[in-house]
Amino acid sequence: MKILITEFRQESNSFNPTNSTLAFWRQTGEYEGDEVRQQFAGQPCAVGGFLQVLAESEHQPEVVCGTVMACQSGGIAEQSVMDHYMSKLIAQIKDNLPLDGVFISYHGALVTTEYDDPEGEITRRVRELVGDSTVIAVSTDLHAYISATLVDNANVVLAYLTYPHVDYFETGARVARLGLECITGKRKPVTAWVPVPMIVPAASYSTLKGGFKAVIDFGNSLKLQHKIIDFSVYQMQPWLDIPDPNSSVVVAAYCQEDAAKYAQQLAELLYAKRHEFSVQLMPVAEVINRASDPDERKPVILVDSADSCNAGAAGDNMAVAAQILASGCTFRAAAVVNDEKAAQKAHRLGVGATAEFTLGASRDKRSQAVTVQAYVKSLHDGVFRQEGPAGRGMTQRIGTTAVLRVGNLDIVVCEWMAGNGDPQLYRAHGIEPTLYDLVVVKASTSFRVAYEKLAGVICEANTPGSASSDLKSLPFERLPRNIYPWVDEDVLDWSVRFTREMK
Ligand SMILES: [Zn+2]
Structure with a gap:
């Protein structure tokens, strides 16, 4: 078994007028091959979680460390940054085909000067290269923007379950475990995705108390009762001026029916709590x-x-x-x-x-x-x-x-x-x-x-x-005002989409 791991991670902000250049990205470093192990093995990050689970796997996969680039949050990334990463990644994948898995760590709220959804585009290009029989497993931040393109091309998508985030390592480990299960399991997990038409300020919720904690607690209870394998609840980073925004829920289960049912229940619960996600700001x-x-x-x-x-x-x-x-x-x-x-x-x-x-x-x-x-x-x-x-x-x-x-x-x-x-x-x-x-x-x-x-x-x-x-005060130019907080509907039609199912 051969698995390539990689990372390309930044949280962008459309309202910061300074684009994030390759030089800015490189302040945080760029690693590949053995440097990745030296830098991240045992560290509290998603790549650390990948490495640990793969090292301990009974299947003893060969692990190829592709490029790891993570950048401090900032203005949208120059396209040259993504082009640089893709030129590295494509060569690394081609050199190692056939691959059983590609495990990718994203933030999920990256925007470049050309793409509103670079993670979706990158995953699409990786899928094109590796074909249908390779598992693509994706780890993200809880504040990721999850798109239909990403869901269509990945098999596994999971995020942090904590905010403040303290489970970087665990999230990488969960993704690697589920990815391995997609490769080797007798029963193949499948993930349902339900977009939720809302964005709310990041300061308005946490998983320590309140409405958002209740949503996460509900997901954890489904997991404990073995009704689902895993889940994530996304609150989209609200400072992305993109044309098709959404928060969302993903649920992994052993059949589409269960995954869809519980993803929809979690989505309904998240949306029902929307009025609790507001911040009282003091002068x-x-x-x-x-x-x-x-x-x-x-x-x-x-x-x-x-x-x-x-x-x-x-x-x-x-x-x-x-x-x-x-x-x-x-x-x-x-x-x-x-x-x-x-x-x-x-x-x-x-x-x-x-x-x-x-x-x-x-x-x-x-x-x-x-x-x-x-x-x-x-x-x-x-x-x-x-x-x-x-x-x-x-x-x-x-x-x-x-x-x-x-x-x-x-x-x-x-x-x-x-x-x-x-x-x-x-x-x-x-x-x-x-x-x-x-x-x-x-x-x-x-x-x-x-x-x-x-x-x-x-x-x-x-x-x-x-x-x-104060989201309504921000100078959105492209974001449609057809989601909460601009639109506040009590009843919604939920759409469900599934990640690729492995045969
Ligand atoms: Zn976050």
């Missing part, structure tokens, strides 16, 4: 008042999800920092911003220097910039390891980094922030969040798994940016 001034109130529990976490790089926003908006400074900043505050030039200037000046810096709007000209006299507190190479629990031990690289101090405000200034929901983005740079009154976190929900343990209070703030939770 920034109110959050600042709470941070300056001696009776408030500290630290106050000001969530600036609209400028979250995890959601593909530019991470360069100083709108919140400007308000903190304008308030007089009588309390200790910490913020973070992408500004490559300012970070480099700090490195030229050295620790202990004070100079005028203009910070912000380095990538998105619509972001607010501020000009301040700042003290260079510390300088860093921007390489740190996440404390987790999500992705614990994974290395993040945020480029040239400096901590600048303006009055009581400490600002991590970097080239491209990553690991936004992980406290190490601050801790690794000498800022201990628990010693601050106000900490700005540019993330949607991912941060909760770590920050809920240390926060005095968490405040979702009403801030500007490409990842705004």
